[in-house]
Amino acid sequence: MCDYCMEHGAGGKWYLNATHYSEEIVEKYNLREFLLEQYASFEQMAVRKVGGFSPVGMDYTFRMPIIGRVVKMLAERMLHSQKPPVNPFRPDGHIGQVVPLEDAEAILMHCAAEPIIEKNCMCRYMSRGVKEACCINFGVMSEIIDKLPRFVPEKEKYHLTRDEAVARFREHNAKGYIGTIWFGPFPYINNLCSCETPECAGIRPRVDFGIKSIYKAEYLLGLNETACHGCGACVAMCSFGALRMEAALGRPVIDADRCYGCGVCRHACSTGALFLVPRDRHPALAGKY
Numbered sequence: 670m671c672d673y674c675m676e677h678g679a680g681g682k683w684y685l686n687a688t689h690y691s692e693e694i695v696e697k698y699n700l701r702e703f704l705l706e707q708y709a710s711f712e713q714m715a716v717r718k719v720g721g722f723s724p725v726g727m728d729y730t731f732r733m734p735i736i737g738r739v740v741k742m743l744a745e746r747m748l749h750s751q752k753p754p755v756n757p758f759r760p761d762g763h764i765g766q767v768v769p770l771e772d773a774e775a776i777l778m779h780c781a782a783e784p785i786i787e788k789n790c791m792c793r794y795m796s797r798g799v800k801e802a803c804c805i806n807f808g809v810m811s812e813i814i815d816k817l818p819r820f821v822p823e824k825e826k827y828h829l830t831r832d833e834a835v836a837r838f839r840e841h842n843a844k845g846y847i848g849t850i851w852f853g854p855f856p857y858i859n860n861l862c863s864c865e866t867p868e869c870a871g872i873r874p875r876v877d878f879g880i881k882s883i884y885k886a887e888y889l890l891g892l893n894e895t896a897c898h899g900c901g902a903c904v905a906m907c908s909f910g911a912l913r914m915e916a917a918l919g920r921p922v923i924d925a926d927r928c929y930g931c932g933v934c935r936h937a938c939s940t941g942a943l944f945l946v947p948r949d950r951h952p953a954l955a956g957k958y
């Protein structure tokens with residue numbers, strides 16, 4: 670279990686604890702007002718200074734010796750903050766974890782607060798100028814997005830039943846999009862995303878700069894060598910470079926250290942040779958998120 674599972678998952682996975690989706694938390698931290706202010710000014714946040722540094726051109730800042738390290742440390746501290754949310758213009762308490770399809774279904778069917786909507790992904794829009802409805806929101810977050818037309822998909826039905834939300838998530842997952850669940854802000858969960866890298870502003874800091882902006886999943890990929898016929902289709906599905914074909918073996922090999930446990934590569938396999946196993950069962954990677 671990751672740090673948040675240990676501290677806030679009541680002995681299980683933090684994102685399967687329904688308390689984190691509750692109206693009680695919304696009221697306690699006045700999140701209606703907080704999130705409305707945050708999302709009404711969302712684009713401006715990208716140019717406001719965070720911890721004394723402008724996030725514009727952050728790639729360069731991160732690579733600077735000493736200063737880069739300090740900024741990374743500040744960013745990580747901000748994302749992992751467990752202080753009550755006070756400043757809507759800082760991404761405090763916005764930590765997430767990769768989730769496979771099975772756990773996403775459990776979130777949508779049993780934990781997520783209603784109403785449930787699907788909004789345009791802001792990461793894709795800000796990085797590529799593409800509006801794609803694939804970000805599932807819950808509870809108060811859905812109410813707020815309803816008031817902000819620029820986030821609302823133009824033609825698609827975006828208010829979803831639980832079953833419709835599961836079906837939409839499955840579609841995205843089958844395309845290779847990585848399921849991720851987020852505190853926003855801690856301790857409230859309101860976002861189940863279907864991400865791509867490098868567009869995702871949550872995954873990229875981890876993959877490219879080593880900032881713990883997101884935890885790997887509770888799982889790792891396993892391969893049934895007998896069932897595999899060596900087509901190689903799974904390799905292209907992995908966004909993290911955790912799979913490569915090994916000609917001498919006639920099958921893929923898994924780099925478990927690179928595997929985020931998203932499980933999307935399974936969609937490419939027609940023989941069912943790929944499966945997920947709990948991360949804790951891997952002697953070298955147990956506890957390494």
Ligand code: SF4
Pocket residue numbers: 889890906907908909910911912923927928929930931932933934935
């Ligand atoms: S190898 Fe791991 S990280 Fe890559 S797609 Fe499969 S489960 Fe996800």
Ligand code: SF4
Pocket residue numbers: 892896897898899900901902903904920921937938939940941942943
């Ligand atoms: S997609 Fe399945 S059968 Fe093809 S190489 Fe990958 S594991 Fe083997």
